[in-house]
Amino acid sequence: MAQATILRPGMMMTVQDAGRPGLLRFGVSGSGPMDPEALEIANALVGNDPGAACLEFAYLGGEIRLDEDRSIAVCAAATELRIDGARVPAWCSHRLRAGQVLAIGATPGSVWGYVAVSGGIATPPVLGSRATHLRSGLGGLEGRALREGDCLPLGTGAPGPERMLRQGWRSRTGPxxxxxxxxxxxxxxxxxxxxxxxxxxxxxxxxxxxxxxxxxxxxxxxxxxxxxxxxxxxxxxxxxxxxxxxxxxxxxxxxxxxxxxxxxxxxxxxxxxxxxxxxxxxxxxxxxxxxxxxxxxxxxxxxxxxxxxx
Incomplete structure (x- = not known):
């Protein structure tokens, strides 16, 4: 199975998908992304289903390497986004070849960002979701934030056509x-x-x-x-x-x-x-x-x- 390796983890980096709706009455938090629309856009850019599992991070995205060619997209206000040192834009899909390093810098002016890989992150589902809930240790990779050297399984996928977000959709001003x-x-x-x-x-x-x-x-x-x-x-x-x-x-x-x-x-x-x-x-x-x-x-x-x- 293809894998993604975390060379340098982003801050508070976890696996997140659409979450666990419908379980609150059993005391199980919904978890899922802090910015659901950004996660959905990231998945759309690489051709995944809307709620496929991605990587979520705060403030700084770190470095990731894949062992198989895939499409990737970073949806974040990242001003420094590079593939093997070459600058590439966020909110677009890119082909990340096996062995290349995706480096994601800081996100000034915002907090949360998302990394989608074609095929999605394929950690085992827990209660119907791959979303990480840190306080209860559910989902993701051992229910914890990601660390240097972690390897994450990827679902079946292949590089697709390059896509980009052509227009904004959210007002960022006002009360x-x-x-x-x-x-x-x-x-x-x-x-x-x-x-x-x-x-x-x-x-x-x-x-x-x-x-x-x-x-x-x-x-x-x-x-x-x-x-x-x-x-x-x-x-x-x-x-x-x-x-x-x-x-x-x-x-x-x-x-x-x-x-x-x-x-x-x-x-x-x-x-x-x-x-x-x-x-x-x-x-x-x-x-x-x-x-x-x-x-x-x-x-x-x-x-x-x-x-x-x-």
């Missing part, structure tokens, strides 16, 4: 839209107003489980402990510190802190990609509005995908 609740009534009116009017900052305290926000402290009128209930990707919990914490792909399935709001599905990947120190504000919208903007965003994404596939 992060939220639907208030489900426990927004646990916060006084003035606290809710501060949450929506004052700026927050993307902090360095972040991983695949959650992202802590710097900025105004938000106090819960009745205290910061509630009877544990279910969480969603994008739930904004407010613990005793008063610092809002946004739950991400590897979140716990239940939580005992009040949730003042939920990030709209359309803006959660944009928040995940915000670099440390970036300032932003929240904007409250209704659930019907959130559904409408998501429908419009998905149409734009499908148009971009159609151009990739030709």
């Amino acid at each position: 992060i839209r939220v639907v208030m609740g489900p426990q927004d009534r646990a916060f006084a009116l003035e606290e809710r107003a501060r949450f929506l009017s004052e700026p927050f900052i993307a902090s360095a305290r972040r991983d695949r489980m959650a992202m802590v926000l710097d900025g105004p402290r938000i106090a819960a009128a009745g205290g910061h402990d509630i009877v544990s209930d279910g969480t969603l990707a994008g739930s904004v919990q407010v613990p005793g510190s008063g610092q809002p914490t946004v739950l991400m792909a590897d979140r716990q399935t239940t939580g005992g802190y009040p949730k003042i709001a939920t990030i709209s599905s359309v803006d959660l990947p944009r928040l995940a990609q915000m670099p440390v120190g970036h300032r932003f504000r929240f904007q409250a919208i209704s659930q019907p509005q959130a559904e409408e903007v998501l429908i419009c965003a998905r149409r734009a994404f499908r148009r971009a995908l159609d151009q990739v596939r030709g």
Whole structure:
């Protein structure tokens, strides 16, 4: 079986596919990519199924070598992307010949990136998915982040035609839209107003489980402990510190802190990609509005995908 060798791992580099939906009631986190659309674009560029397993990394992509000719694509804001020293663009497919080294530099201005290989990463599925969940040690390669010298099996695939992303699909400006609740009534009116009017900052305290926000402290009128209930990707919990914490792909399935709001599905990947120190504000919208903007965003994404596939 063909393999990919990790010569130098990227930061927080793991195997990720579309994740494990439908298992939250059993206490199993969905996991999957921090930026699902970027993963899908990467797979489309190399001719894979939309949810095929890729490599996900944060900030820095490292170096990878294949032992068989394949198509590869890197979907990240990588300014230094090279094959055997020759610079190549991101958001395009390229032929990586056996023995050549793909080197992926830093991703200034964003966080998460994806490497797709034609045929996909073929680590054994766990509970129907190859996605790595680090805290529980599920999926990927031994349920852990990748290390130097790791060898990953590849599925059946061959180099295909060169493809490129011809148009963007996602707005990168404007406030992060939220639907208030489900426990927004646990916060006084003035606290809710501060949450929506004052700026927050993307902090360095972040991983695949959650992202802590710097900025105004938000106090819960009745205290910061509630009877544990279910969480969603994008739930904004407010613990005793008063610092809002946004739950991400590897979140716990239940939580005992009040949730003042939920990030709209359309803006959660944009928040995940915000670099440390970036300032932003929240904007409250209704659930019907959130559904409408998501429908419009998905149409734009499908148009971009159609151009990739030709």
